[in-house]
Amino acid sequence: MFKDRADAARQLAVRLAHLRGQHPLILAVPRGAVPMGVILATALDGDLDLILVRxxxxxxxxxxxxxxxxxxxxxxxxxxxxxxxxxxxxxxxxxxxxxxxxxxxxQYGAARIDPAGRLVVVVDDGVATGATLIAALDALRARHPARLLVAVGVAPPDALARLRAHADEVVCLQVPGDFSAVGQFYRDFGEVRDDEVTALLSAWRKTPD
The missing domain is CATH 3.30.1310.20 (PRTase-like)
Structure with a gap:
C-alpha cells in the first residue's frame, strides 16, 4: 500500500530514472495525478503538462x-x-x-506542449478499467510522439493488458489480483481540488529552468 500519491510518484521516479537526461514530457491526468506529475517532471528533469481526458x-x-x-x-x-x-x-x-x-x-492554464517527436510519459495514480488512459494514449499517438510510456501506481491485470496494446511501455508499481478500486491501495487518497491543480501548475511555470 502506498502512503499517498507522492509516495507512488517517488517510486515511479526511481523506476524511470533511466529517462533523466532525455528531457521527457510528463503528461499528468487531472486531477489526482497532477501532484505526481510535478514530482516526476522534477526528478527526471522534464517538462510538465496535462492530458485532459474524461x-x-x-x-x-x-x-x-x-x-x-x-x-x-x-x-x-x-x-x-x-x-x-x-x-x-x-x-x-x-x-x-x-x-x-x-x-x-x-481554469488550469496548462501549457499545451506539443508532444510530436518527444519522449512522452503519461502518469496516473491508478487504473481501474483502463478506458480513460486508452483514450488519452490514442489521442497522443495521433500527435506522433517519438515514444509513448505509461506510469501508474496500480492497475488490475486485465486493464494492464489493454494498456500495453496502446503504449510502447507500461510501468506499473502494483498489479493486484484482488482489485476493487484505486483508492484501496493508498492510505491517503484525498481528492485533489481544481484550485490545487491551478496552484501546482502556476508554481511550476514560475520555477527557474
Whole structure:
C-alpha cells in the first residue's frame, strides 16, 4: 500500500530514472495525478503538462467507466459494453464531459506542449478499467510522439493488458489480483481540488529552468 500519491510518484521516479537526461514530457491526468506529475517532471528533469481526458459514466452509475473521451472528441468505448450502448446517451455524456474539459483547460492554464517527436510519459495514480488512459494514449499517438510510456501506481491485470496494446511501455508499481478500486491501495487518497491543480501548475511555470 502506498502512503499517498507522492509516495507512488517517488517510486515511479526511481523506476524511470533511466529517462533523466532525455528531457521527457510528463503528461499528468487531472486531477489526482497532477501532484505526481510535478514530482516526476522534477526528478527526471522534464517538462510538465496535462492530458485532459474524461471517463464516460454508465447510465445510472456515473462512477463506472463505459469508455472515455479526449479534448478533441476521440471516443473510446470498452469492448464489453459497446454492443449495448445507446447512441443518444453516449452523445449526451460525451458532450457533457467535453464541456468539463473545456472549463478545466481554461481554469488550469496548462501549457499545451506539443508532444510530436518527444519522449512522452503519461502518469496516473491508478487504473481501474483502463478506458480513460486508452483514450488519452490514442489521442497522443495521433500527435506522433517519438515514444509513448505509461506510469501508474496500480492497475488490475486485465486493464494492464489493454494498456500495453496502446503504449510502447507500461510501468506499473502494483498489479493486484484482488482489485476493487484505486483508492484501496493508498492510505491517503484525498481528492485533489481544481484550485490545487491551478496552484501546482502556476508554481511550476514560475520555477527557474
Amino acid at each position: 471517463k464516460l459514466g454508465a447510465p445510472g452509475n456515473p462512477e463506472y467507466a463505459i469508455g472515455a473521451v479526449d479534448e478533441a472528441g476521440h471516443v473510446y468505448i470498452n469492448p464489453d459494453v459497446a454492443a449495448h450502448m445507446e447512441m443518444a446517451y453516449l452523445a449526451e455524456e460525451t458532450a457533457r464531459q467535453q464541456a468539463v474539459m473545456a472549463r478545466r483547460r481554461a
